[in-house]
Amino acid sequence: MTGFALGAEQEEWCGHLRALAADRLRPLADKGEPGRVNRPLLAALGELGLLERVFTSGALELCLLRESLAYGCTEAETALALQGLGAHPVLSSGTAEQRARWLPQVRAGRAVAAFALSEPGAGSDAAALALQAVRDGGAGSGSGHGDGGAGGWRLSGEKCWISNAPEADFYTVFARTGEGPAARGVTAFLVPADRPGLSGEPLDMLSPHPIGRLSFDGVPVGPQDLLGEPGRGFRVAMDTLNLFRPSVGAFAVGMARAALDATLAYTAVRPAFGGVLGDLQAVGHRVAEMATRTEAARLLVYAAAGAYDAGSPDVPRRSAMAKLLATETAQYVVDHAVQLHGAVALQRGHLLEHLYREVRAPRIYEGASEVQRTIIAKELYR
Known part of the structure; x- marks a missing residue:
């Protein structure tokens, strides 16, 4: 990439991804059940080698991947991104055994990952986590999951608004172990979904992918389940979010570009007042503003x-x-x-009706817009 213009190979790759999304992944997404993990779609992402790219790409390539998939199939983009978000802490902070056990399955689309950070009382304020990890000094869990002694913990509490819950095969869970106040007392754990005491329920959300609540009733975890060091889990979470936040932006850019292209195509032919909509100055100026903002965001x-x-x-x-x-x-x-298309864009199944529902959540998850402004201000004054 020269400056912020993509090279010929990058442009060709993005075009290939957009075609894959429309031709191969969109039909699988359409067959999925809203609010459920679409395992055939995940398997296809694995077979095409796209999940592998999540774990071997740099941040820019990840952005190009997410933007291109979002243009043609938002469900495929989201399925891919959630695999990366849930499993990246295993890649960056997991043990050799954890990586060998889970990452090949995630890359193949056979195991579903989830990033379990948010709680009923701690969404954007991740340092306010309340899920407790209490030292287990008893006789052990009897399941082979804990270490059977003082080196283990029991997780008690709730997680809420967790993507892929309760259908994930494992969760990256952040819990308070108390080594210090606020963020300094949080530890990251890899918790398989079949651990005793772990249960979940789906939430009825404005989302095509599953979002749920998790309940931890003395769930046993041991040293072999740690992701990184005790008390350093907040850093594991922030390192993951710093990588994925720009690519959330790329997801948004992909949706914006799809909406913009649809608008250009529609207003160029829609009859209005003796010409077409695009002839009207008010429409042309609106489209120009949409294009300019989209390009600024992309850059x-x-x-x-x-x-x-x-x-x-x-x-x-x-x-x-x-x-x-x-x-x-x-x-x-x-x-x-939507406004420039009029009522046609509100019909169920229309691209813009779909995008109108999809575009709202990214302003909230992985740090709401207000939190991003707080981060920016703190960094500026640092």
Whole structure:
């Protein structure tokens, strides 16, 4: 990439991904059941080698992957991203045994991963986590999961609004172990879904993928389940989010570009007042604004990804800026695309009706827009 213009190979790859999304993945997504994990779709992402790319790509390539898939099939993009979000802590902080057990299954689309951070009283304020990990000094769990002594913990509490719950095969769980106050007392664990005491229920959300609540009733975990060191789990979470926040922005850019292209095609032929909609200055100016904001968001996302790949110290600020601008821009572009299409865009099954539902959540998850502004301000004043 020269500056922020993609090279010929990158453009060709993105075009290939958009075609795959439309031709191979969209039909599988359409057959899925809303609110359920689409395992055939995940398997296809594995067979096509796209899940492998999540774990071997840099931040920029991850952004291009997510943007291109989002353009043609948002469900495929989200399924891929959730695999990466849930399993990246295993890649970056897991043991050799954990990586060998889970990552090949995740890459193949056979095991479903989930990132369990949010709680009923701790969403954007991740340092306020309340899920307790209490030292287990008893005789052990009797299941072979704990260490049978003082080296283990019991997890008690709830997680809420967890993507892929309760259908995931394992969860990256963040719990309070108490080594210090606030963020300094959080530890990350890898918790398989079949652990005794772990249960969950789906939530009826405005989302095509599953989102649920998890209940931990003395769930046993041991040293072999740690992701990183005790008391360092908040860093595991933030390292993951700093990588994925720009690519959430890329997801948003993909949706914005799809909405923009649909609007250009529609307004160029829709008869209105003796011409077509695109002839009206008000419409042309609106489309120009949509295009300009989309391009600005795209450039900021690529810049943030480039900073991450270069190991820049200002990654938190750049990641927050990219997610903030791109998700807010996508909301603006999709909303105005609906307005310019009129009633046809509100019909069930229309691309824009789909995007209108999809575009809202990214402004909330992985840190709401207000949290991104707080991060940016803190980094500026640091």
